Every structure is written in structure tokens, then in C-alpha cells.
Amino acid sequence: MRESKAKPAGKANLSLNGKDYTLPVFSGTEGPDVVDIRKLYGEADVFTYDPGFTSTASCESNITFIDGDKGILLYRGYPIDQLAEHSNFLEVCYLLLYGELPSPQQMKEFDHAITHHTMVHEQLAQFFRGFRRDAHPMAVMCGVVGALSAFYHDSTDINDPRQREIASHRLIAKMPTIAAMAYKYTVGQPFVYPLNSLGYTDNFLRMTFAVPADEYKVNPILSRALDTIFILHADHEQNASTSTVRLAGSSGANPFACIAAGIACLWGPAHGGANEAALKMLEEIGTVDRIPEFIKRAKDPNDNYRLMGFGHRVYKNYDPRATAMQKQAHAVLDEVGAHDDPLLKVAMELERIALQDDYFVSKKLYPNIDFYSGITLKALGFPTSMFTALFALARTVGWIAQWKEMLEDPHQKIGRPRQIYTGPQKREYTPLAKR
Numbered sequence: 001m002r003e004s005k006a007k008p009a010g011k012a013n014l015s016l017n018g019k020d021y022t023l024p025v026f027s028g029t030e031g032p033d034v035v036d037i038r039k040l041y042g043e044a045d046v047f048t049y050d051p052g053f054t055s056t057a058s059c060e061s062n063i064t065f066i067d068g069d070k071g072i073l074l075y076r077g078y079p080i081d082q083l084a085e086h087s088n089f090l091e092v093c094y095l096l097l098y099g100e101l102p103s104p105q106q107m108k109e110f111d112h113a114i115t116h117h118t119m120v121h122e123q124l125a126q127f128f129r130g131f132r133r134d135a136h137p138m139a140v141m142c143g144v145v146g147a148l149s150a151f152y153h154d155s156t157d158i159n160d161p162r163q164r165e166i167a168s169h170r171l172i173a174k175m176p177t178i179a180a181m182a183y184k185y186t187v188g189q190p191f192v193y194p195l196n197s198l199g200y201t202d203n204f205l206r207m208t209f210a211v212p213a214d215e216y217k218v219n220p221i222l223s224r225a226l227d228t229i230f231i232l233h234a235d236h237e238q239n240a241s242t243s244t245v246r247l248a249g250s251s252g253a254n255p256f257a258c259i260a261a262g263i264a265c266l267w268g269p270a271h272g273g274a275n276e277a278a279l280k281m282l283e284e285i286g287t288v289d290r291i292p293e294f295i296k297r298a299k300d301p302n303d304n305y306r307l308m309g310f311g312h313r314v315y316k317n318y319d320p321r322a323t324a325m326q327k328q329a330h331a332v333l334d335e336v337g338a339h340d341d342p343l344l345k346v347a348m349e350l351e352r353i354a355l356q357d358d359y360f361v362s363k364k365l366y367p368n369i370d371f372y373s374g375i376t377l378k379a380l381g382f383p384t385s386m387f388t389a390l391f392a393l394a395r396t397v398g399w400i401a402q403w404k405e406m407l408e409d410p411h412q413k414i415g416r417p418r419q420i421y422t423g424p425q426k427r428e429y430t431p432l433a434k435r
């Protein structure tokens with residue numbers, strides 16, 4: 001079991017209905033102090049009210065830290081820009097899972113463990129055929145990932161550390177295979193098996209875009225860009241899908257079911273669909289000459305229209321992931337010659353305006369990761385329906401790390417939010433004949 005690292009930081013005094021209560025205050029290694037209200041209901045018979053849990057810490061975690069005001073994102077203490085520049089996705093997976101960067105030997109063993117779990121049970125191919133060909137890839141992934149628990153019984157005992165580790169490795173390894181199969185199924189092409197000689201992201205690109213009639217060669221520039229996207233999306237603290245995974249896991253559900261729940265939550269357009277929404281906005285604008293019209297609408301306080309992919313709910317200054325993504329976006333556009341694409345021309349002009357226009361600069365509405373990842377994925381050849389599936393692929397390791405941490409936390413309990421009840425008071429039942 002993991003010991004708490006939160007340190008006492010004083011007391012908070014609460015006066016309520018003529019009585020005084022003293023609440024402990026704790027501090028973490030980063031971020032604001034927290035008031036411990038765990039005993040408040042028992043002592044004062046009151047709850048706190050916090051829709052969306054935006055001011056409530058539901059857990060103690062040492063995985064990811066975000067300071068939205070300062071534009072900081074750290075994985076296990078490492079700045080996201082350094083990891084995006086110098087690391088690779090599989091190394092970041094190891095870091096998130098185990099807390100430290102791997103030694104060369106540890107990296108070799110981890111790479112081997114993931115690589116040799118990439119194949120999925122052959123019967124899963126039949127499972128895919130139960131979906132309609134036009135099924136959304138996220139619908140397919142929800143079903144298939146949840147079904148993994150029916151195929152891998154030997155790694156569903158959450159009380160066995162070794163089984164937890166095997167399940168973690170399987171999920172990280174098989175998610176690219178499942179995502180690629182979901183894509184192949186919707187476009188009517190045969191599934192492509194993974195190759196153990198290829199790296200994680202190279203393997204995924206091959207499984208997605210290779211066809212039996214031609215030899216497929218991985219472009220290192222495109223692979224590096226996609227690998228960076230995976231790194232930047234690997235974890236993001238206690239967001240909606242991560243909280244869903246933790247909540248599902250708090251009941252003792254098996255890891256495959258928990259990750260399937262995370263995928264379902266991520267599918268929501270307010271969460272994982274932001275880059276898809278950004279691309280749809282570019283399609284709506286259509287051509288560069290129409291940009292001023294939409295800029296005018298975005299600036300109009302009486303118009304509800306807003307540009308997607310600019311600004312961020314969490315990052316009030318700038319999205320620290322956007323700089324790394326901007327670099328990869330331009331590298332991909334240069335490599336594939338996509339600057340002639342009308343949609344991408346719109347994106348580049350919007351980027352130029354947002355970085356120079358006083359309105360956008362003063363309100364800190366900078367292009368965020370969703371803006372850059374959307375145009376990058378389009379240039380890589382992915383349809384918009386696959387964008388959220390790729391997000392799920394990348395976020396799987398974060399979900400697993402958070403799930404694993406939750407199970408090892410001695411203070412963790414089954415999730416049970418409270419409510420303010422505003423329905424009818426107690427009343428007597430009236431038989432149907434008398435109503």
C-alpha cells in the first residue's frame with residue numbers, strides 16, 4: 001500500500017449554526033492547500049456543494065500536476081515540453097506506470113513486454129463483425145475493450161499485483177491493435193497483424209494504413225509527430241474520463257471494464273472530441289476569404305459563436321502542450337505537402353491571426369493542442385471519426401496508472417458523491433383507482 005505524502009499545513013475554522021468546527025488542512029508537493037472535510041458530515045450534519053467537483057480533491061495522486069494559470073503540466077515531475085522533445089511514448093508509459101524514467105535494461109524489458117502483447121485473441125476478429133460497417137470507431141472500441149475481460153481471465157483479479165501488471169501491459173499493447181482494427185473495419189479493409197520488429201507507433205501506423213497489395217514503409221517524420229501526440233495526451237490529472245475510470249475501479253471492477261468506461265466518457269464532445277470539433281470548425285469556415293466573417297462573430301459579445309481550438313478551460317495562460325504540437329504540425333504539413341489543402345490553409349491563417357490579433361492575445365485565446373492535433377491528424381490521413389479513438393489509445397496508460405494508484409491507496413473508498421435533494425417531501429401512496 002502507498003503511504004500518504006500530504007503534509008499537515010494548519011487548521012481551518014468553520015462557524016455553522018452557532019457551532020465552531022476545526023478542519024485539518026494539508027499541503028501537497030505542488031498546488032494549493034486542501035481542507036479535509038471527510039469528517040464534516042459526521043460532526044456537523046452538512047455536505048459541501050460542488051457541481052463538477054471543480055473545487056474538490058477526490059484523491060491524493062503523485063502522477064500528474066497541472067497549474068493552469070502558469071501553463072504547467074508535469075508527468076511525475078517532468079515538464080511536458082521536455083518529454084515531448086526528448087522522450088518517446090513507450091518511455092513515458094513506463095514513467096507514468098512506475099514513477100521513474102527507466103534504465104536501459106528496464107526499458108528493454110518493458111519494450112519486450114509491450115511488444116509481445118500486441119496481438120489480440122483471434123476470436124475478437126469475429127467480435128468486430130457484429131458491428132455495422134458504419135459504426136463509429138469509439139463505439140467499436142467501447143465494446144471490444146470491455147469484451148477483453150471475457151478473453152483474458154488470467155488478469156482480472158485486481159487483488160493480485162502480478163495480474164494487475166499483466167492487465168496493464170496488455171491494455172497498453174493491445175489498444176493500438178484494437179484502434180487499427182476499428183479503422184480497418186469501417187473502411188472495409190482486412191486487419192493487419194502487428195510486427196514485433198517495429199516500435200509502438202510505427203506498428204500502429206502500419207496496422208492502420210498498410211494493405212496486402214503494397215509494401216508499407218513508415219515515414220519517420222509522421223511517426224514522430226504521432227508519437228508526440230500520444231505523449232501529450234497520455235495523462236491530464238483528474239479529468240472527466242480519468243475520474244470515471246477511478247470511480248468504476250473503486251467498486252472493484254476489472255481493469256478492462258474500467259478502461260471501457262473511460263473510453264465511453266472520453267467520447268463526449270466536451271472532452272475527447274475537441275480536436276474533431278476544431279476540424280469541423282475549419283470545414284465550416286471553408287476558405288481563407290471567409291475567416292474575417294467568423295473572426296467578427298467570435299468577437300461579437302452578442303453572438304454565442306466561438307472558435308474551437310483556441311484557449312483552454314484549464315490553461316488560463318497558454319497550453320504547454322501546444323508549442324510541442326505546433327512544431328510537429330508544421331513538420332507534418334511540410335512533409336506531406338498539405339499546405340495546398342484548402343482546409344489546412346484556413347488553419348494556418350487562423351493560427352497567424354490568433355497569435356497576432358490584440359483581441360486573441362489580450363484574452364489569451366492562443367491555439368491549443370486540440371487545434372494543432374486536429375490538423376496534424378488530418379494531414380496524417382486519419383478521418384475525423386478516428387480522432388477520439390487515437391486520444392483513447394494515448395490516454396490508456398494514464399487511466400491505468402491512475403487506476404493502479406487508486407487500488408494502492410489505503411484511504412480510497414468506493415465513490416459515492418452526495419446531493420442536495422430538492423424533490424417532493426414524504427407523501428402517501430394513492431391507489432390507481434382513487435387518483
